[in-house]
Amino acid sequence: MKTINNTTIFLGIIISIFIVACSEDSPTTPKDEIESKTLGLVFTSDYVNGELRWFDIEADSLSPNKITLAQDSRVIVQGSQVFVLERFGADNLVRLAPSKLDQEDASVLYQTSLEDGSNPSDLIALDSQTAWLGLEGSAHLLKINTAVSAKGKTLKTVDLSKYTVSGNISPNLIKLSLKGDTLLALLQRLDMYQAKLPGLIVLLDANEGTILDTIPLKTNNPTSFAWIENVLWVSTQGVYNDVYGCNSDSLRGIESIDFEKKKSTVKFFGKNLGGGVSSFTVDQKNKKIYASVLGVDGGYSLAKVDIEKNKISLLDEIEDTSGSLYWDANSDLLFVGDRSFENAKLWGYDGSSFFEIKGKDVLPPYNMAVISYEE
Amino acid sequence: MRKTSPLVALFMGLFYSVSASVTDSLTVQNLGETEVHIGASITENLSNQVVSISEEAWVGKNFTAIDILSSYGGIQGHKQGGIGSFQSISIRGASSRGVKIFIDGVALEDAGGGAVNLGSIDLNLVERIDVYKGYVPAFLGGNGIGGAIHFITKKSVNTGGQFSLSYGSHGLQEAAVSLTIPLISKTRFASGLAYRYSDNDYEFLNRNGTEYDTDDDFLAKRKNAWYLQFSGNHTFYHTHENGGFSTLSFRHEKEKGGNPGKESNQTEVAGFNRDLGQLFYSYEPIPYKNLQFTLSLSGQIEKSVSHSYYPLDKIGFPNTYYMEYGAIRYFLQPKIIVELPTDSSRSWAASLYLASSAERLEDRDNNEWISAYPWHLEQYVVEGASNIQWFLTRIISLELENSIKAYQNENSGGEWSLPVRNDSLISGSNQDLLGSGRLAMHFGHLKSPWKASLSLGRYFREPELMEQYGVYRNVLPNPDLKEETGWMGEISLSWKSASEKTKILSTYFETHQKNGIIWVTNNSFSKPFNISKAITRGVELSLESKPTSFFKTRLDATIQKALDDSSDPLYQGKKLPEEPTTTYHAEAAWLLPYHLEWSVQAGYRSTLYKDRANRQKIPAQSLYHSYLTWNPLKRTKFVLSVQNITNTEYQSIYSSYPLPGRTYSFTFIQQIGINKDENNQ
Incomplete structure (x- = not known):
């Protein structure tokens, strides 16, 4: 029997240690690589064309490639899934593969035509297979199968027509949210696009779609809602004035809802914000709301609301925030779509200063989302 | 580029071969003339930029005005669909409203937003179209960035007339009759009536609005695109004892049809109704010291109302009401034209145009149920234009045109409602004074084979009330439109053979x-x-020739660079929407035995974009048409027309108004009594 001497054993141990040590720092083979990527997705539109662009969250330039979509679309991220809702006139549900965005056609997992005029407004996923799809142009709320094989097939339909203002088609569902097993639907209840009634939140069983309760808002024309801890914050724009602006008054602002008591209170009024809130995004960690405020003259300014200090400050570096706002909790960055006339830009804000995310031949930003996925 | 080269080669080949083969011994080609004075321009004969198109270009061929006009150099046509659909033109990049449209000297100001809808002009009532590129003659009021299109209706001076019937694809039916009869001594009456209808139910590929999903594409038929028009023009001509000449005419139009949706969102009941009545009187006294006066008064009432029902049509605000929206317009315009032609004692000529107008626009809708309030708008205009021309030498002349326009708008206030917009009109008034000018030099004697011209003009245009507040088929107004201004310059060189063939x-x-x-x-x-x-x-390049008695041809080409020069970095340097870089048109006609005439037309248009950002690309297109005419009897004609032989069509899915592909039509034409052509012969 052959014996192994001490030198051989020593060399073997050294080599083993070396291999193990190297393996921790060295690249693996491509087969085993799992890379995590975070992309900012920006839907851009000049009201004629629509295009989805993207950017590495740590970079400062938009992709030269694009995916062409209907001019009025909304990009939504749910977990690792990316959806685009092509709104009124197109009325499609689109699902994209985030890892294939550079290959335009290949990135479209499906593009499903919905009922004409249904005007999809929001989507919230229950899991990787099912989601609720809100329709602004229809009195129906849909539970759908979002799997690629099912292509957005409808599983359940909830009738919301009892909340429709007489003479209109739908109660104008514009946002959805989940709180445990409860699904929340934010209704504008417009009458010929005029916000004559206060908004309404409908609470439903998230699995069955059974209507559980409602929470009436204090002001008209709600535009968005979001949670900060256990408080639901709702932005409202109110009615337009003669020049399609919003007056600075007490008829609009930001409401907070005590979910347990099902009661809403206006915490920040339009007269302090400078007009009606057309959209907002929340920094849950720091308890701040960033609001795009539609002013008296029809311009869109950026307001920062510190809900703990009850303080409103104006970030006046951005001229026109109608290109939407998005707070990314992972990077602690605010993204602002600036649709200034003949000078549209996408901005990032790190809490102290703004930086531009540049792009070539890019349409004005319209809305955005951030996706993290592994490939 | 490779695709188009045969057509380009054909074009160039025909151009040079025909040019070379021309001899001067040929006789004069009859281009068609109007005997009745419509207000002539003293500069027409000097400018290279007037094209006169006679009715032989469209009779029996199922053409719309756009089809005819866009076959000429520098003119681009834009269509939203089949017969009766919204159609407009641009000339040399000047947008559609920059081109003034006239019928018998009266400007058309219909509700078609930024352009007169040429789709509503029935060519069966038209005898001639005069195209003024780059300028508007003083007798039509001067001032037009792109120029003017003047439709002259049928006014045969002799007794007789014409009757025609057409039937074609997609339920096309056309009937027209025109007749001129003497009533009493020195008075005659000319009347024309025309009817046309089309289902416009052509087949197209419906992509279901999903560009990335071709599995759900299907062939569909155009729905709710039907169109009906009944129009007429009735005129009395009277020569007074004192030698003066009076014209009294009444023009009427009734149009109705569906407002079709886009390919993936077709409508069911949406539609429109438009009614127009126009009364026109003019008096031309005998010239006073060579001064020719024309005094006229025209009045017009036009109502244009659209309707839709959202639950079926899915257009506009979602609601359950049957919605009507639109406006009625009242218009009155007195006008004086004075012309002083040249004579042997004077080396200059002049013309003067003076007009004023009052216009009122009122709501016509059923929007009380959304608390809309009545509104009306008024506009008062005083305008003048002049043209002076000096013959500096036998071959050089200088031409100066000026126009000035003062207007005042009065707004009553009220609530204004459309399917996609509600607006509060703020009461008040505004006024402005605008001016234009053009300087041109012409080289070459009137009868010289060679002529050259150069000109530079500055123009303006204020938004019309109807384009700000009226409605039309598939068209919405924009109250925020601004005044337009522009410069147009041109250098041209022309040659004609001694025979003018x-x-x-x-x-x-x-x-x-x-x-x-x-x-x-x-x-x-x-x-x-x-x-x-x-x-x-x-x-622009153009060649017209009839080198032999049995063959004639026309070749037109435009090569242009039309760019957006706005300061928005997204659009700056992009191609202007609907403006191709190159267009070619070639047509030829052969007289065959057995009283047959065969004509073919080929047109090529390079790639264009439907939008400012140049995203909605429409590939280059070649279209071919063919017509066979048979004259079995002297006054009887049959025409078989096949348009778009290759069935070519392409639309961007995002701006998808489907267009008809290949179409056929058959027309019977019967001359009645003696007409001018027989006189000419």
């Missing part, structure tokens, strides 16, 4: 326009918007 014209043009109009189409509506700055430069 062959004419060649080449023109370099340049148009600079501020706030020119483009059309933005969303969902089922198009709406005009201003482009802050645009520049178009290009060259």
Whole structure:
């Protein structure tokens, strides 16, 4: 029997240690690589064309490639899934593969035509297979199968027509949210696009779609809602004035809802914000709301609301925030779509200063989302 | 480029071969003339930029005005669908409203937003079209960035007339009759009536609005695109004892049809109704010391109302009401034209145009249920134009045109409602004073085979009330439209053979326009918007020839660069929407045995974009048409027409108003009594 001497054993141990040590720092083979990527997705539109662009969250330039979509679309991220809702006139549900965005056609997992005029407004996923799809142009709320094989097939339909203002088609569902097993639907209840009634939140069983309760808002024309801890914050724009602006008054602002008591209170009024809130995004960690405020003259300014200090400050570096706002909790960055006339830009804000995310031949930003996925 | 080269080669080949083969011994070609004075321009004969198109270009061929006009150099046509659909033109990059449209000297100001809808003009009532590129003659009021199109209705001086019937694809039915009869001594009456209808139910590929999913594409038929028009023109002509001449005419139009949606969102009941009545009187006394006067008064009432029902049509605000929206317009315009032609004692000529007008626009809708309030708008205008021309030498003349326009708008206030917009009109008034001018030099004697011209003009245009507040088929107004201004320059050189059987014209043009109009189409509506700055430069080439008694041809080409020059970095340097870089048109006709005539037309248009950002690309297109005419009897004619032989069509899915592919029509034409052609023969 052959014996192994001490030198051989020593060399073997050294080599083993070396291999193990190297393996921790060295690249693996491509087969085993799992890379995590975070992309900012920006839907851009000049009201004629629509295009989805993207950017590495740590970079400062938009992709030269694009995916062409209907001019009025909304990009939504749910977990690792990316959806685009092509709104009124197109009325499609689109699902994209985030890892294939550079290959335009290949990135479209499906593009499903919905009922004409249904005007999809929001989507919230229950899991990787099912989601609720809100329709602004229809009195129906849909539970759908979002799997690629099912292509957005409808599983359940909830009738919301009892909340429709007489003479209109739908109660104008514009946002959805989940709180445990409860699904929340934010209704504008417009009458010929005029916000004559206060908004309404409908609470439903998230699995069955059974209507559980409602929470009436204090002001008209709600535009968005979001949670900060256990408080639901709702932005409202109110009615337009003669020049399609919003007056600075007490008829609009930001409401907070005590979910347990099902009661809403206006915490920040339009007269302090400078007009009606057309959209907002929340920094849950720091308890701040960033609001795009539609002013008296029809311009869109950026307001920062510190809900703990009850303080409103104006970030006046951005001229026109109608290109939407998005707070990314992972990077602690605010993204602002600036649709200034003949000078549209996408901005990032790190809490102290703004930086531009540049792009070539890019349409004005319209809305955005951030996706993290592994490939 | 490779695709188009055979057509380009054909074009160039025909151009040179025909040019070379022309002899001067040929007789004069009859281009068609109007005997009745419509207000002539003293400069027409000097400018290279007037094209006169006679009715033989469209009779029996199922052409619309756009089809005819866009076959000429520098003119681009834009269509939203089949017969009766919204159609407009641009000339040398000057947007559609920059081109003034007239019928018998009276300007058309219909509700078609940023442009007169040429789709509503029934050519069966038209005898001639005069196209003025780059300028508007003083007798039509002067001032037009792109120029003017003047439709002259049938006014045969002799007794007799014409009757025609057509039937064709997609339920096309046309009937027209025109007749001139003497009533009493020195008075005659000319009348024309025309009817046309089409289902416009052509087949197209419906992509179901999903560009990335071709599995759900299907062939569909165009729905709710039907169109019906009944129109007429009735005129009394009377020569007074004192030698003066009076014209009294009544023109009427009734149009109705569906407002079709886009390919993936067709409508069911949406539609429109338009009614127009126009009374016109003019008096031309005998010339006083060579001064020719024309005094006229025209009045017009036009009502244009659209309707839709959202639950079926899915257009506009979602609601359950049957919605009607639109306006009625009252218009009155007295006008004086004075012309002083040259004579042997004077080396200059002049013309003067003076007019004023009052216009009122009122709501016509059923919008009380959304608390809309009545509104009305008024506009008062005083305008003048002059043209003076000096013959500096036998071959050089200088021409100066000026126009000035003062207007005042009065707004009553009220609530204004459309399917996609509610607006509060703020009461008040505004006024402005605008001026234009053009300087031109012409080289070449009137009868010289060679002529050259150069000109530079500055123009303006204020938004019309109807384009700001009226409605039309698939078109919405825009109350925010701004005043347009522009510069147009041109250098042209022309040659004609001594017999005038062959004419060649080449023109370099340049148009600079501020706030020119483009059309933005969303969902089922198009709406005009201003482009802050645009520049178009290009060259036009044209050849008309009839080298032998049995063959004639016309070749036209435009090569241009039409760019958006606005300060928005997204659009700056992009191609202007609907403006191709090159267009070619070639047509030829052969007289065959057995009283047959065969004509073919080929047209090529390079790639164009439907939008300012140049995203909605429409590939280059070649279209071929063929017509066979048979004259079995002297006064009887049959025409078989096949248009778009190759069934070519392409639309961007995002601006998808389907267009008809190949179409057929058959026309029977019967002359009645003696007509002018027989006189000419």
